[in-house]
Amino acid sequence: MTQIAKLERRQLSSLCLVISGVVFVAIWFTRETPLLALALSAVGIVSWAYVELRRYIANLWLRRALKALPYFMPVMVVGIDLQGTLLGIAVGIALGATLLALQSKNLRIALDRRLLGLMPRPTRTEAFTESMFFLLPSVAQEYFHRQAWLYVLILQTGVWPWVAVLFTSIMFSVEHLVGGGGHTTPSLINLTRWFGMGVLLATAVLLTGQIWPAIICHAMVNAPAAIQPHLRGKL
Template identity: 30%
Template sequence: MTNDERGDEPLPPKRPRRRAPSVGPAFVAFVVAVALTLTTQLVAGMAIGVWYVVTGGNAKRLAADLPDLLADTPIFVALNLVNQLALLATAIAAARIAPVRPRGGLGFVRPALTAWGYPVLAIGSLVPLAVGVAGAEAVSLVAPPDETFGRAFEKVTPVAAVPFVLFIALVPGLIEEAFFRGYVQRRLLARWPAWAAIATTAGLFGLIHIYPANIVFAFLVGLWLGAVAWRTGSVWPAVLCHASINAASSVWNLGTRFGVIPADPPNSAMGIGGVLALVCFLASVRLLARDPSKRAPEAAQEAG
């Protein structure tokens, strides 16, 4: 007896199951980003060298003078901006051409996070910052550190300090998170367990920083940023944490250099700051461990 004879309605056709995105494009995008960044650095370095000679510089001293030249504030900012734009272009292109895209594109969706969670995450990120600095310092004992940032901070003038800090905080904070936590990690999460996706993304994030101490620092901080992006379902909180880490580090370096912050702060001030950061970090961990619907019911379905 057929369905019509029984009077039954025909069963609706089964909706084809959406295939999870492949992880391969994430690694291809990383290789492309590294190649593009190195190429832009090489071209920019050659242009700076030509400019140096044309403007009267001694060609024989170019190699010796180049490190200080690259640390000059306008040149340093311009080179880093070019690198960041190359990273952003790779992220956008990879997300657009993928035949199967992860939900949310680059992750700029509404996070499952209440309003009070933002400052807690920002302050709590000082703990991963301290862990990253400790790891970098340990590696620096056995491997030469990158002196580029040190030279760049030494050349920043008081007038340029605020724009410099804003650039270091906002531009890498936004663009690096768009690429790593927004594109790479979300694509890996579609196939892999969360711990594997976060650790792998943090490893790639570390590798792009080249120097051993920088790699360790970026890897340790990247684990925290990856967890934040994963648990909130959005890249925005990770952008905030990344910007907070970069801003705190830059303010400390420039503040001690200009004498605004004591090079050896009072123990009481360090203790209060440390306790505040630790309390916010523990509150952040507890917040991220909660169910998304309890973190922000109105955003729970949009994030992810």
């Protein structure tokens, strides 16, 4: 990377840090207008994704945890409800197991110990932080998309539930494909995949009245990627 490119990245990071701070304060002052506050939260998530925390924080674990912070900005507006039942847990496990079964062939390759053993072995800190990258979203993204947004759209603005499901699923799929937090190759197939998952999880939340089916299913789907770093370099 050239010096100019590095300077541009630092400037972008600094700008996004300021934007994120302004958004956080703005959400507090707009908390009586939930829809506006949530829209500001979405801006905060995008800007925060471009902030290079390693410039300010040395601890890898803390940096990874802080990356999920903007998803919980709506707590100031709508609070958080983590109540659950055995039914919700069972639905989450069933959905997660079904999605994993549908991609069993790919999972066998992704978790092949012989292939992973040939890769460089990460340090414990590196392995743990990479696992956090895949597991934290199971709580953070589900709260933001499947609780905060669904709550505001349906109960606060009176939007028809299935319109809310489609809207939040579009946001969820786009988030995975673009922006600083995008970690999936942009394509129609991947867009369809994430959109379908968004619809499935939002539907589960609406039908059960709790967020746990979405959290558990999301965590199970991401679990193979979270396990990978702990198997690398171990023949």
